[in-house]
Each structure stands twice: as C-alpha cells, then as structure tokens.
Amino acid sequence: MDEDFKKQVYEVARLIPKGRVSTYGAIAKALGYPNHSRHVGKAMGGCPKDVPAHRVVSSGGLLSVPEFQSKLEAEGITVKGSRIKDFKRIFWNPMEELIDE
DNA sequence: TCTATGACTGGAA
DNA sequence: ATTCCAGCCATAG
Numbered sequence: 469m470d471e472d473f474k475k476q477v478y479e480v481a482r483l484i485p486k487g488r489v490s491t492y493g494a495i496a497k498a499l500g501y502p503n504h505s506r507h508v509g510k511a512m513g514g515c516p517k518d519v520p521a522h523r524v525v526s527s528g529g530l531l532s533v534p535e536f537q538s539k540l541e542a543e544g545i546t547v548k549g550s551r552i553k554d555f556k557r558i559f560w561n562p563m564e565e566l567i568d569e
Numbered sequence: 570t571c572t573a574t575g576a577c578t579g580g581a582a
Numbered sequence: 583a584t585t586c587c588a589g590c591c592a593t594a595g
Binding site: 491492493496502503504505506507508509510512513521524525526527528531532533536 | 588590
C-alpha cells in the first residue's frame with residue numbers, strides 16, 4: 469500500500485460528516501481500488517487521531533470494531549449489536565465528494 | 570432473517 | 583513463495 473493510498477483514505481475519512489458513516493468498500497472504490505476494502509481497514513488501523521475511524525464500518529452498516537459503538541451513539545447514530553440502525557439513511561457516499569472524471 | 574462457505578483482491582510481514 | 587488481514591460479494595442451507 470502506497471503512502472498516497474493511506475493519505476487518501478485519511479483524507480476521505482476526515483470528510484465524513486458527524487452523524488454519518490461510510491464503508492471500507494465505498495472508500496476503496498472512491499479511491500479507485502474497488503476491491504481493496506481491506507487496505508482501507510489496514511490503513512485505518514494506523515490512522516492519526518484526527519481521522520474518525522469509528523465512522524468507517526464494514527458493508528451493510530456492520531461495525532468491524534464493536535468498541536466504536538459508543539462513539540457512534542455519541543454522534544447520534546443508533547447501533548444495535550454491531551449493526552447500525554437506519555444505516556441506509558445515514559450512509560455517506562464518498563463518491564459525492566470525490567467526483568472524478 | 571441468519572450462518573456458513575468460497576472466490577476475489579493486493580500490500581505487508 | 584506463503585500467510586495474514588478492522589472487507590466484499592454471491593451462493594447455499
């Protein structure tokens with residue numbers, strides 16, 4: 469994984485609005501690596517503190533790190549057993565911010 | 570609705 | 583070369 473890739477992951481993650489969430493797959497796809505969702509997670513593992521890793525979950529609103537549940541709830545997101553309630557409504561699509569041509 | 574299972578991906582160790 | 587990984591999807595039961 470290139471440093472640029474990580475950097476871009478952090479950049480996108482920081483863009484996630486409070487009270488919204490995104491997914492590893494969506495971010496990976498937005499960066500041009502549709503199948504590198506794992507690398508996003510890997511990058512998040514060593515992300516700086518200013519990156520809200522808790523707003524990045526696995527597909528379908530599943531928390532990869534259950535510890536983040538409390539953080540999400542603190543932002544107004546309802547979580548039921550590692551599952552985000554109304555995930556489809558609060559899902560934030562990074563493609564909307566990274567409109568590439 | 571849920572849990573397996575398998576194929577896929579590409580970088581790091 | 584092999585294994586591991588904070589994933590994703592399709593399919594089967």
